Amino acid sequence: MGDEALSGGDTGSPGVEEVLGLIRAGGGRVTSTRRVLLEVLLGSREHRSAEQLAELVQARLPEVHLSTIYRNLEELQRMGVLVHTHFGHGPATYQPAVGAHAHFVCEVCSATVEVPPDLVARLAEGAMEHAGFVVDPGHFAIGGRCARCAGDRHRA
Amino acid sequence: MGDEALSGGDTGSPGVEEVLGLIRAGGGRVTSTRRVLLEVLLGSREHRSAEQLAELVQARLPEVHLSTIYRNLEELQRMGVLVHTHFGHGPATYQPAVGAHAHFVCEVCSATVEVPPDLVARLAEGAMEHAGFVVDPGHFAIGGRCARCAGDRHRA
């Protein structure tokens, strides 16, 4: 597919129609599955699993199959519209590439907290200095315990 | 047999016999599978997948089954002897809890680089200040591109 910039001149996430236009420009077809998936996906900044996305799409298009969701997610990632993150166990989660953040994820209660950008920046800077490593801020989750669960020691 | 002399392990990694003693003290049985698994596991600081560990154990005890490895790894984690890490795709990897580090993992070539302790410390400090979040330094891998792969941009 093309490697053109996504933005149509605005500052936020690309719109559904923009992405569909890119797909068409690259020789792809615009299907209702793709339109609905993009609406669901770009409509929020939440990260969602493939299965959750399938359910949301199926609310409007009951025939859509999970494997179709996976295939479209893969292509949207190739296009740079989405990124996915692995939260320890459980399924990968997908979110729009624009505005993707790193996350802390609680290993006890699974709560997630966005990592503040300056912390990520400091880590990325250190990684570069130490090892020439370019950190991908949208693609990792950092495990630990959230404030609540860290407070409860052993509740035996 | 083991060629290491690990004793009174309060500063270094616990020795095989120490852990076996703990198992026995908890009502567990000392089996040859457990002894060999511990020797393989504590004998290096490398992180290895369950399947790799199974192969290493099977070199000495060919009958050992993968599911037995998983069950023992799970128990050793409950005991705090081991931790596991998820490296994006692929299987989880296991390493001794003592001396566990965070890792950068290259998303292109899969190379791993240890994250320097002071960087982890700074991140952990920031996480605590920002959200009261207690980072678990042994349980996450940070994606990105290593120096070599970051140099090659798009080789289109």
Added chain:
DNA sequence: GTGCTTGCAAACGTTTTGCAGACTC
């Protein structure tokens, strides 16, 4: 009409689980 996309089913790799027999204590 061309050929990209889809639904379905089946395979995949990793991890977990149920069970009867083997073993440690």
Added chain:
DNA sequence: GAGTCTGCAAAACGTTTGCAAGCAC
């Protein structure tokens, strides 16, 4: 002997793939 641990088989889980029919262009 009692209770833990093991091998085996099979399932569970998230994800990928092969194929023929369906749809956008």
